[in-house]
Amino acid sequence: MEQIKILGFAGSLRSGSYNRGLIRAAVELAPPGTTVEMFELGDIPLYNQDIQDQGDSPAVAAFKTAIAAADALLVATPEYNHCIPGVLKNALDWASRPRATSPLRDKPVAILGATPGPGATARAQANLREAFVFVGAVVMPLPEVLVASATQHFDADGNLTDPEIRASIVELVEALARWTVRLSSDRAA
Numbered sequence: 622m623e624q625i626k627i628l629g630f631a632g633s634l635r636s637g638s639y640n641r642g643l644i645r646a647a648v649e650l651a652p653p654g655t656t657v658e659m660f661e662l663g664d665i666p667l668y669n670q671d672i673q674d675q676g677d678s679p680a681v682a683a684f685k686t687a688i689a690a691a692d693a694l695l696v697a698t699p700e701y702n703h704c705i706p707g708v709l710k711n712a713l714d715w716a717s718r719p720r721a722t723s724p725l726r727d728k729p730v731a732i733l734g735a736t737p738g739p740g741a742t743a744r745a746q747a748n749l750r751e752a753f754v755f756v757g758a759v760v761m762p763l764p765e766v767l768v769a770s771a772t773q774h775f776d777a778d779g780n781l782t783d784p785e786i787r788a789s790i791v792e793l794v795e796a797l798a799r800w801t802v803r804l805s806s807d808r809a810a
């Protein structure tokens with residue numbers, strides 16, 4: 622794998638979102654040998670199996686195609702009431718069906734998250750790991766990027782300004798690239 626293609630998305634539609642800011646930082650900082658592209662979840666409709674049975678809408682199809690074309694995923698989650706937001710769960714629910722052909726199956730994933738609160742999205746990240754188990758995605762165990770007190774680390778537009786957190790995102794993407802190569806050689810063996 623010469624260049625690891627990573628698809629990044631965040632479970633927030635907010636213009637000044639800290640979590641979208643984390644993914645934008647990964648796009649900017651992608652280390653050599655990797656590219657990170659951002660996918661916006663705003664056009665994805667609410668999951669409805671009746672609609673799915675008739676065929677995916679263009680936004681859902683675009684999301685699934687982008688996941689399938691990526692070597693790995695980078696997912697930034699806000700924490701809503703100790704869980705991942707509905708926006709993110711809804712998008713993952715669409716991508717998980719039909720189960721047999723889901724592009725999430727066997728996909729290497731790294732997760733991260735930011736909140737203005739003290740809990741650093743730890744509960745939402747645990748919740749997100751759990752959601753990925755049933756779809757068969759392979760979430761990297763470590764390193765973790767958990768950002769608390771986000772107002773101190775981002776500017777008013779949601780751009781990540783903290784140099785230590787920016788460095789930790791580079792480390793996370795480097796680790797995800799190694800995780801992706803490792804899983805791909807396991808599959809080839």
Ligand SMILES: Cc1cc2nc3c(=O)[nH]c(=O)nc-3n(C[C@H](O)[C@H](O)[C@H](O)COP(=O)(O)O)c2cc1C
Nearest residue numbers: 633635638639640641699700701702703736737738
């Ligand atoms: C419905 C709702 C529930 C929330 N619940 C939590 C929570 O459980 N833990 C937490 O740290 N922050 C919580 N927050 C605050 C979010 O962390 C904050 O709005 C954050 O900025 C959302 O992420 P974003 O900046 O990427 O949009 C909640 C916000 C909303 C709107």
